[in-house]
Amino acid sequence: MKKDYWNKPEMGLWERLYIFEVVRGLCITGGVFFGNMWKWLTFRKGALTAYYPEEIRSDYSPNNRGRHVLTRRENGEVQCVSCNMCATVCPAYAIEILSTANFDDHFHPKAPERFEIDYSRCIFCGFCVEACPEDAIRMVKEVPDFPTYDRNNLWATQDLLMNWRPTCNPAKIYPAAQKALEEVHP
């Protein structure tokens, strides 16, 4: 039995003749194509097609979850304490962290030695940002240059995550930490 669909098309004679409708469709796409081509040839912006990845879209939502950044402490070192909450909550198993110990730093005995995110797996859900107890990982709205020929290049390293700052500066000041540090080492 043939199934009835809720959106079954209602076609008149003109549509049933088929060929004229196909030509009309080709005219629409062709018109857009040549319009865009003309704008491109005359170096004008505003073509409907964005030249990804060279061109960054201007209309990202302010809440868009683009790429991650790792925030820094006042002294420039990574804020992350390598607690692995983000890696644990990540539904895509995209985060891998190798920890190191530094007992000279009283406020920061544990820190990541390597912190890597696999963008071939990340689903940009933002759970990692939410799980982080230290505000050490954030997502900025811009999407950077992901396209690559090798999936291994999709691993973002700690260096990149700390330094990739397209528009905003994630370095933040911790006055309380500074004060406490002065108390311990006057």
Add this chain to the structure above:
Amino acid sequence: MIELKIDNRTVEANEGETVLQAALRHGIEIPHFCYHPCLSIAGNCRICLVKVTGRPKLMPSCNLAVTPGMEIETDSDDVIAARQAVMQFITLNHPGECGICDKAGECRLQDYHVRYGEPESISLEPKNKKPKFYDISPRILLDSERCILCSRCVRFTKEVSGSHQLGIVERGNHSRLERLESQPMDDPYSDNIIGLCPVGALLSRDFLYQSRVWYLEPIRSVCTGCSRCCSVKVWRRNRHWHLRSLGEEMNRKVYRVTPQENREINGPWICNKGFDLHKFMGRKRLLQPMIGGSVATVDEALSEAKKLLAAAKSPAALVSAHASNEELAAFKETLGSRMTVYSREDYKAEEGEVVEDNILIRENKNPNSHGVHAMFGDLPWSVDSGHDLVLVWGDNVDYTPMGNAKVIHLASFEMPQERHADVLIPISTTFERSGSFTNFEGKVNRFTKVFDKPGLVQQAGDVFGRLGA
């Protein structure tokens, strides 16, 4: 048998038991920090308070002997309130840094805080500062801020290991755990206190920040450090959490070794050599079959060995005390009848190592000497028995005493030699096979495979099967 009621359930307890023991045995949970079944009762943490009908005050159940007809409540309102108050008190100076604490995930304080605690501290005072990451031994770090002064570790060094090296000093709010001598702590059983500590105050230097514990899974294995054959848990990375970018070798790594309770053999403890089992297994491996010092395939090496065996007039075999009972049986069935069999002890006590004590450590530093002797007798190898071929099975062998005899060697680890073996076949370690050892008392302890063996490495049992065929 004594009958008492816990939470309206009639429970049978043994004479001399405490209420906590009876409850735990019947699956009724009462929280406890300082109580440990193998240590004396200290009764200092007070989280185990229960209500006894007819008595005005709550009583610590770990220190309360059962009496007939007793009626206990473990979750009445006043017990819950008292538990919350005790949790407030215990966490008064607790740093609450589970994010960077290696114990998180298996920490009693963390679990109880979720189950019985209040979300926030009611204290207005600033927290006490105490020494953090302080060495109490070259193997163990102490974080005094996290310590809840349950004295389990102190009791362990007094009652189990007998080294008396830990104690609690100062008073009240300033009490802290200290190593009592000026030298670093030196106790062959010291690492047990890391697992014994109900919180993350005692940290293994070796495991520090290596991994969060929920990424790991324990596999039951046996320590090969001496003929006690203690049961251990070998912690490998859970398959679910395998790493890709940080390196494949992290997935084939043993992160730590901890005791596996086994009442028959080792109780809940093992010695530090057992905690270092993964270092022993992590030495440089033999991975390539060789014929006379040059690289060969597995098939070439085996057929060369077979040729040598067929040509030998008086072959001898030196059987390893690290072989499992199953491998010994396979050897006996295939080659055992064709050659003179000698037993060998792969390892002897090293300098500075405890040779034997009356807790766990045994003088024979090999796991399965008992099994070898039971199957092949204990004829020791001597140089001048005039064999023209020696099949050496096991590690730590020097070929020099073999003289001119041909040598077929089955080994797991590299060792520098004066000359090459005629045939060298790499075999698996205890972590790469399943089997059993028989300890010095004749008790059999089984181990399970932790990792797959590397490609060219062979199982000794298979090698004998192919040589004997």
